[in-house]
Amino acid sequence: MNGKDYYIPAAAMAVSLAFKLPALRTNWRDPLLRSVCALLALAGAVFAFAAPPTILAVNRWTGVANFSAPLVYCLITAFSASCLVLVVNWRGGPPERTRRVSRRWILGYSAVIAALIVLFLLGDAPVERLRDFDTYYANTPYMRQMIALYLGAHHVAAVVMVAMCWRWSLQVRGWLRVGLVIIVSGYVFNLSYDATKISAVVARWLGHDLDALSTSVAPPLAAVGALISAMGFVVPLVCQRLSDNWHIWGTYRRLGTLWQEVRTAVPGSAAGVRMSWWSAAELRVIQRESDIHDGFLHLRPYFDRSRHDDARARAVASGDDEDTARAVADAAMVVAAVRARSADPEGKAIGDGEDGPDGTPAPADWPRDLLRISHALRHSPVVQADRRRAAAPAGPRR
Incomplete structure (x- = not known):
């Protein structure tokens, strides 16, 4: 994937976020709306900062070789947490329980982000890698643990999201069910992304070379999965609004x-x-x-x-x-x-x-x-x- 393949989905997320910001300004205390905006912002940031041109620019600006690696890993981890928090708030329930579960996910993934930063600081990655950092440093002390940690955190979030959304989709109907099924479909691509990345890294650990899975196959899977998942979050909100408007206009006409x-x-x-x-x-x-x-x-x-x-x-x-x-x-x-x-x-x-x-x-x-x-x-x-x-x-x- 080249730069525009990353920037196009980042721009799509930015446009979606722009449409949500006016509502966020007037309803800042709405946890569901905050969660949606956080997810869109983090998804756009992941694509923007994972693009090779941005990786190169950030590394040059900071003067640290591979500084973008932990930055992108932290953004991916934060995005995973935002998805989990959004589903928790979306599903609703007793407010205190919702806040408690959301805090647990946020604290857990914040700890992962802190560990990623510490492991990068402890490790040594002097050779700049724009596309194959995961496999190039798969056997480097501390870098290996950092790569395994971010992949593990992302995989846990993907599995939990699929389980939560699929189980919830069996209990609801209408546009909400459609959105949940779309989210599950998107996370199937995310699970495929995890499978290709983990396979390539494990192959390096075993002395084999499956780097193409990480550099050529995984990024498109991540892009498609993120776009489909974001669509799943947006579709129920937009379509329900359209359905409500259709009903209101129908009432107007029938009167x-x-x-x-x-x-x-x-x-x-x-x-x-x-x-x-x-x-x-x-x-x-x-x-x-x-x-x-x-x-x-x-x-x-x-x-x-x-x-x-x-x-x-x-x-x-x-x-x-x-x-x-x-x-x-x-x-x-x-x-x-x-x-x-x-x-x-x-x-x-x-x-x-x-x-x-x-x-x-x-x-x-x-x-x-x-x-x-x-x-x-x-x-x-x-x-x-x-x-x-x-x-x-x-x-x-x-």
Whole structure:
């Protein structure tokens, strides 16, 4: 792999992190969000500092041959810890237990990072190696232990991640399960990376040469594994957000029939408050619900309980369940009230109080489910029959 093969995934991680930073600034205390940002930052740093051009630049800047080796190993170890901490916070549970488990992983891998630094300082690696440090120094005192320690820590994290995510994926559904399966797939590549690296190092210990596994096979496996794993962490968050937005926009559209029905009841068409095109879907739904309730306030003097009860009885007789029948009855009462309001342009009934035109109050728990009422307005045969009867011309008088 050349420099750009490392820098492209590093840039992808940086872009993902940039999208998360605004949320991090406003929700710094959210442990899950902090864990996601830490993982993205460390993943990008691993790729950026593992690139041969960066290794060369860091070595030159520090004046220490192979200074990049422990730096990259420490970043890989920190990234492994961040993955474990993210899964712990993602899965949730009692806050105290989550914090305790997270602290254990952080402290354990911090100890590994400290040991890596100490072993590098104790060892001797005078010959700069940009691509094959692991195998070149596999038999060097202290360097050998440092290499084995970072590979072991990475392998433990990969095995634990696969076990945790796979077991969790069997307990959940939806986008979360998809994300967990993607993470497991990514860590299969990480386990393959460990296998190739360890095989090459062990071969050196035994006097054989399998350096190509470490220098040519392992880096692409690590790159693919990291990208797939990062995608697994991001997909559930992004897709769940998209799914929520789709549901919210669906609610907005389904309320449209009821909104169109009652908006004319508000004098001056004030019910149709205009919103900018970039307004959030949640705000649009709230505004539409507010418009509907404003319309109900103006229609209340025209609500007729007898029409409500008659429509409910016809809906039940036609086979509708209780909830549907109530929605049909509410919708029929709204249609009749809108018609009565249109026949009273001067609003003479407004001052008559909250009782309907027959002197009986509207249902005490009304309105109920706005979505059901809106659906009944469009699809209920009972409501459509009332509309046709109201639109039919009166017969000749005798």
